[in-house]
Amino acid sequence: MKSTSALSLIAGAVALAAVTGFAALNEPSGGNTAEAKTAARLPVERTSLLCPAPGLSDLSETAYTAFTPSGTSGGSATAGTAELLSSAKDGEATADEKSDDKDKKGTSKKDKADKPVVSLKEPGKPATGEASGADSPALIGTATGRFAPGWTAQQTTTIEAGDGRGLLGISCTTPDTDFWFPAASTAKSREDYVHLTNPDDTAAVADIELYGPDGSLKSDVGEGITVPAGSGVRVLISTLTSKAADDVTVHVTTRTGRVGAAVRAADDETGSDWLTASAEPAGTVVLPGIPADATSVRLVAFAPGDDDADLGLKLLGKTGAVTPAGHEELHVKSHMTAGMDLKDITRGEAGSLMLVPTEKGKATPVVAALRVVRGKGAKQEVAFIPATGPVGARATVADNRSKGSVLSLTAPGAAATVKVTASAGSGGGTPVSKTYKIAAGTTTAVTPPVPTGLKGTYALTVETRSGGPVHAARTLTETVDGIQMFTVQTLPDDRGTVEVPAAQQDLSVLDD
Incomplete structure (x- = not known):
């Protein structure tokens, strides 16, 4: 006979199964050993996205577009929301954080932040929003239920002239605790900012490390940067070191909490764009989408482990893979940033770059990014292509x-x-x-x-x-x-589904 507490446990287990739909409560036949079932892939039911503050120019015009593919529902068929909201505040990490509770029109900043910049009404149809000027804050977005699987948002800023001119695009990022950004710079011609956005209700603390061609660029200023709850900060990386370097790898980690991170890179001659994080370190990496008319391509790679990396370069073009003449290999020393000027490597044919271990080298994990320039003279324009994972499903x-x-x-x-x-x-x-x-x-x-x-x-x-x-x-x-x-913008797997293990319950544990 089963005890009252055992019956309560059974009732609780039945209720849990009804809520989740994942558990099976049939008592195993042929013994008391629980048997694991094949894991199922189910739609995610919550997704977070972070869009950095769009610019530092009064001439900037920013368009936001949010979208969830149709055909994959999380939760019920009708439930859920997807919104991009203004962060509470955005500014320099070293700036005075004081601000007035009211703006000039008497509307509280909280009230403005609570009104969505973009609100998605249905899967399968994009929703848009816009912002103007230098003071536009970072956006914090959440999608739930049927809007969560595959939810994506694009931030596209046009600055027609002046400092940082260009078309700056970024697929808004998911929060994390570890980011690598090869192809940043502290050169005098560059003005690169790390943007950090905190989606959570408690403050996050982040560290920024810089690595140049000779190794770590030591600085205490990049340690312990507080990112207030629901806010964004930006850090000019040239203020973190006294050394100017053309090629710098930025490493962002968090001590507490999580953030969205991106680098806004601006050059005096070639304009500006967003540099997003490289895919996780890997022995073989792919950098897709070099435009056919690229006039200059620069590869920047970094080996975060204790071993050097010897990489072979392969250009994947329309008809097959070739090894670029004069750019067959790149040696990347441990904890040092390596750069290689590939010039007009595509020669009128769109392509992608793949880095593979050489025959003499082992598969040492690396991160990498390309700095791509189109046009000549005063009509140059820049964009960045980080190493990225496959499309997947x-x-x-x-x-x-x-x-x-x-x-x-x-x-x-x-x-x-x-x-x-x-x-x-x-x-x-x-x-x-x-x-x-x-x-x-x-x-x-x-x-x-x-x-x-x-x-x-x-x-x-x-x-x-x-x-x-x-x-x-x-x-x-x-x-x-x-x-x-x-x-x-690269297109890695949207991770719209997650693997959920299924297990069969062993009810014998409830027996007296």
Whole structure:
């Protein structure tokens, strides 16, 4: 006979199973040993995104686009929200944090922060918002329920002239505790800021480490940076060291809490753009989407471990993989940043760069990024391409226009097939899909499909259908005063589903 406490435990277990849908309560046959079931992949039910403060220029105009692909529901069929809200405050990490409780119009900052900048109404259709000027804060976003799986947001800023001119694009990032940014700089011609955004209700404490060609750039100023709850701060990295270096790797970690991190890089001659974090250190890395008309490409790599890395370079083009003449290998010393000028490596043909261990080297994990320049003279413009993971099951990039988008698809190993879907437009239009086959070791650069009857902007979703891993990037171009301003966003797996282990309960533990 079972005790009262045992019966209570059974009732609790039944209730838990009803809520989660994950547990099985049938008593095992043939013995009392619980048997694990195959793990299931289920849609995530909550996703966070962080968009850094868009700029330091009064001339900046910023467009926000948020999107959730249709067809994968988390939670119930109708429940959930997806909103981007202004952070409480954004400013220099060393600035005086005091501010008035009221703005000039008498509206509290809290009231302004509570009104969504972007609010998504339904999956499958983008929602948009905008901001102007230098004082626009970082945004903190949360998607729940049916809006969470695959939720993405794009922040695109246009600065037509002056300091930091250019088209600056970034796919808003998920909060984390560890970020690597190769291709930053403390050179006199550069003005690079690390932007840190804290989505949580308690303060986060972050450290910023810098590594140049000769190793660590020692500084106590980058230690213990407090990022207030629900706020963003920015740090000019040249103030963290007295040494000027063309190639610097920035390492952001948190002691407490988590943050979103990105680097806003600006150059006197080539303009500005966002540098997002490299994929986690790996022995082989892929940097997809070098534009066909790139006039200058610079590779920057860093080996965070205790071993040096010997890397072979492979350019994956339209017809196959080639080793760039004169740029066959790159030696990266442990804890030192290495750079290589690849010049106009693509020579009129879009491509992707793959770094692999050389025959003499072992698979030493590295992080890497490309600094890409298009145009010449006063019409130069810059963008950055970090090493990125494969598309996986699905990846999405928002803020595509009727013209100006190029999608690069790279199959570094086996051949692959992907499905590309252009969503409905933010103001109207019918979704369109197209299938592409990518040969092994090649890059296919295409003008992506556009929704029928497009009004506004739209999202592109890439799904791997068969074959090997595919890496992808979207280049967005906007011509301003004769300058082809551009930005590149990579498309790693959206992690819209999570593996949930299933287990069979052993009810024998409830027996007296």
